[in-house]
Amino acid sequence: MGTVKNIKRTVYEILEVSAPGNRYRYFDLFMMALITANVIAIVMETETALHEAYRDYFFAFDFISVIIFTIEYVLRVWSCTVNEAGGYGHPVRGRLRYMLSPIAIIDFLAFAPFYLSAFFLIDLRILRLFRLLRLLKLTRYSPALSIIWAVTVAQRRALSAWLLIMSIAMLFSASLLYLLEHQIQPEKFGSIPDAMWWAITTLSTTGYGDTVPMTAMGRLFGALTMLMGICMVALPTGVIATGFADEVKKHDFIVNWQMVSSVPLFARLDAAQIADIVSLLTPLVVPPRHAIIRIGEAPTACISSSPAGSRSKPGPGRCIWAPGNFLARSGCSENANAWRPWYR
Known part of the structure; x- marks a missing residue:
């Protein structure tokens, strides 16, 4: 029994615990290389000449990759109970909870379409689209992508508020320009949905130029909409930048805390005193x-x-x-x- 637990813990450390100085880091590097190679193969496979010439090689590489991804997923589900602190300690509920986590769902989608194509007739283009989901597996191995996800989760309320404001601004702009331009340009602004395209391109500061207002009032309102679009683009930029700064501060605080708490000189200090010292340090x-x-x-x-x-x-x-x-x-x-x- 003890041997099984030791094996499970070792498997968990290989799959989940990674750091620059960790001996199991080579597994992460291998998986990152495999995922990158899969994405390159999927892109190159869309070339008809390459696909016809190397069809068997593409299939063999995809088959081997699916086997590796499947074994990895099964081992992750099996060993996740080691992480009791994360709420996965129960042999049944813990594994179900892990399987429903976003990162585990991404792992599952990396190989599931391959098995589904064996039982159901799936269009090759749709299958390739699902295979591109393997690129999302890099979020597990890339700290930068993990930070982006953490920032998105932390700032979800602010980003949701911006999305609501942006939707209101687009609807208002499209409605008003419809009233100003639909009689002059019925083919381009004949309805609010038609005018919505202009509102989206203008508020996003893209400005395709395929639909433009012709009346004086329409052009004046268009200029105001352009200025409003600059503000709308700046809002999420500021929110995300603030989120990144907060995440960097959290990371620096954790690193400093680990450094200070490991020094014997500070072993007898309480958490408040260590926090005071940490605030003075820079990693x-x-x-x-x-x-x-x-x-x-x-x-x-x-x-x-x-x-x-x-x-x-x-x-x-x-x-x-x-x-x-x-x-x-x-x-x-x-x-x-x-x-x-x-x-x-």
Whole structure:
């Protein structure tokens, strides 16, 4: 029983726990490469000459990809009960809850159309469209796409309000221009739905130019609608930019909290005191073999923590940092070059 639990936990860590320093990161890189290759294959398959020449190769690659995606999905559903904190601990309800989560639905749609095409006659164009949903699987492996989803969820009320305002503005603009132009241009503004096309292109600042007002009042209202469109486009831009800034602040706070809480010097501090220290710090992520501080260089900070671990240049006095180690200056104001290393 214990062996099964250990295997399940290992599978869960391989599939769900990923970080730059994690040994299971290679699985994520493989899946990202496979998803990208699938999208490229789907796009190239639309070329009739390529499809006819390499039909068997395209099918074989798609078949192998579906098998991999299916095994991945089954293993994710099987191992999700390890994440008890996420509410998936129950062997039945937990798995059902996971299967209904948005990311699990995307995983399911990545391979489900292939099996459906074996039992039902599905148009090839529709099947290709569903296969493109595999691109959405990248949201699991890309932090940037995850941030976009987090921003959308966090700002959903503001974005919904903007969508409502935009809908009202489009309906109002189309209705008024219909009253001003329908007698002069009945073929273009003969009804409110016809005028809606002009309202959409104008408020979105696209301006195709295929339908334009001809009367003086219509042109005046068109100019006002253009100015209103600039404001309408700026609203969601500001909302999304604010959401991105908030998400970056959250990420920086979590990184700083992990760094500070892992330092033995702050082990006895409570949450409020650690939060005060965290607010004064700025995370710095450096690549491998990056020089944090050089011999003889005047330090600019009293504490330097390394949660991922680092080490100095090999040689006499080599210093290897493990998670939680830090470097503190003895006498910050008296001797700027006197640094003393502290270790857990």
